[in-house]
Amino acid sequence: MNESLGDLLHRSVEAVPKPHLDVGELVGRAERRQRQRRLVLVACTTVLVAAIVVGSLAFRGGQPRQLQPAPAPSPSVVHPPQRVARPLVYAAGRTVHVGEDTFEAGKNVLFVDATDDGVVFVTEDSDRWWYSDTLWFNDGSTTQAIGRVATEHIGLFDVYTANPGSLVVWAEGKRTNASPDQFVVYDTSRHKVMDRLPFTGLYNTVLHVDERHIFFNPDSGAPGCWMIDIHYCRDPYLLRYDVASGETRKIPQATFKGELRPVPRMLMLAEARGDTGTVFTARAMARFNQVGRLLVPVDSNGDPTVFRRPTGEPLALRVPAGYTSPGDEMSVVQWIDDDRLVLFPNEGGGDLPAQVGDLLVCKLPDGLCRVAVRASSTPYVAPG
C-alpha cells in the first residue's frame, strides 16, 4: 500500500531543524509594530475611520480624570459644504456592491473603496506580476484600469481616497520588484493621473488625503520621524503635496492637526491614559466591542466616550435591540456622509481576510446603528 499523503508530509518535515525563536525579540517586534500601527492608523485613516485622541484626561493627585473638550474649530476655517452621500460599497467574491447596484469585477476583489465619483477596487490577478495587482475605477457606467498597486499584507493595501473628494493615492506596484518607490495621485473626476510622488526614503506613508492635498510621511530612516515613535524626534514634520500647484512642502505637526480639525468624517476617542498629551499619539483606528447594545471603543481604557471630530459632541453608538455582532470586534470602514458611518467586523487588526459579518450603518445624530447588509456565506471585502 502506498504511503498516505499525510504521512509523506509528516516524514518530509521531521528532519527539518528546529527554528530559532527569541521570545524577547518577538515581544519587542510586537511592541514596535503596535506603536507604528497605532500612529499610522490614527493618522492615515482619517478619511476612513480615524479615531484621534484629543484632550487627554489628566490624572492628577488621585482626582477623577477630567475630559478636556476638543478645541473649537479655528474661526478662519471654512467648512466645506455638505456633500452628496456616497453609497455603501463592498465586495463579495467577484461582485462589487455599490448601494443597491452591483457590477462584476471579473476577478476576485481584494480591496474596494469609494470616491465622490465612483468606486476604486483591486482585483487578484493571475498574471505573473507577483508584486502587484490591478487597481480599477468604475464611474457607474464603465470600468477602467488606472494602475497597479503594490500589496503588502492581506487586507492592507496602500490605497487612500479623499472623503469627500475625488483623489486616490496609491503606492505604485512594480513589475519586477516588491518595493514600490512612488505614490500615484489620481483624480477620479478627471479620469487622469495628476502626478507621481517619489518616496523621500525607503517607504513613505500616506497619512491623509483631502480634496486638494496629500499628507504623507517620510519613512523612519529619514528625518521628520514623528509618526514612528521608536525614537525621539526633535523636529517632527510631515510633507504636504498640493495637487493644484504640484508643490510638496514640509509642514510641522501642529499645522497638520490644524488642517484636520474641521474634518467632519472623523471620530475621536477619549484618551483615558493621558500619557503623552500629544494629539497624534495613542489609540488605533475606531474599533468597538459590543457590550449590551452599546459599542464600546477598544483600547478606551475604561472610558467609552466617542466624540464627533469637529464639534467634540459626545456620541454613543448602539446596535439594534437583540443584535449580536458576529465578529470579534467592529471597525469603522466607511463614511457615507458627515452623519453616517459603516461598521464591519474586524479580526486580527485587519491582518486576516475579511470574515463573514454584517455591515451596519450608524447615524451619528442619535448613535443608532442598523444592519444594512446581512452576512452571507461569501466573505465580504469591506471598504478601505
Add this chain to the structure above:
Amino acid sequence: MRHAHDVTAFSEFVEARSSSLFHTAYLMVGDHQLAQDLLQEALVKTLIAWPRLRDRGNVDAYTRRIVVTTSISWRRRRSFHERPTGTLPQTIGPDPVEAVVTHDTVIAALLTVPPRQRAAIVLRYYEDLTEAQTADVLGCSVGAVKSQVAAGLKRLREVLGDTFDETVTSEREATP
C-alpha cells in the same frame, strides 16, 4: 505596555507549539529561513492580538491561520512560491513502487502547487483538518476547499505520480 502574565503565557505557547507551527510554515514555503521568518511574523501578529483572543484554546488555530494566510499573501512580495522551471522536480518514474520519495522531492513538488491549493493540501493532509475547518482557516467555502484540494492533488500527482494515497488520516483510521 504589555502585561507580564500575557508575555509569560505567550512564551509558554511558543515553547509548546512552535515546532508544529514551524512545520506548517515550512510546508508552505519550503525554505528553512523563510519558514522561520513566516513563523516569527505570525507569532508577532498573534501577540499583538493576544488581549483580544478571548478563548486561549483557539490561539493555536489563530496562529496557524495567520501562518497560512500570510504565506499566501507573501506570494506578492517574494517569488519563492514558484520556482524556475529548470528546478522543477522530475516526475517519479513509471514504477511507483520502486520510486524513492525523498524529503526534497516532496517539498519541491509541493512548491509547484499554487499557494492557495498548497494551503488547502497542507491543512487537509498535514494538519488533518476537516474540509469545514480548512474553509474556516482559508476564509472560503467548503466547495472552494474541495476544488482547491482536487486541483492541488492533481498537480502533485503530475510530479509525484502514484506514490501516495490521498485518503486523509482521519478517514483512513475510520476505515475498518
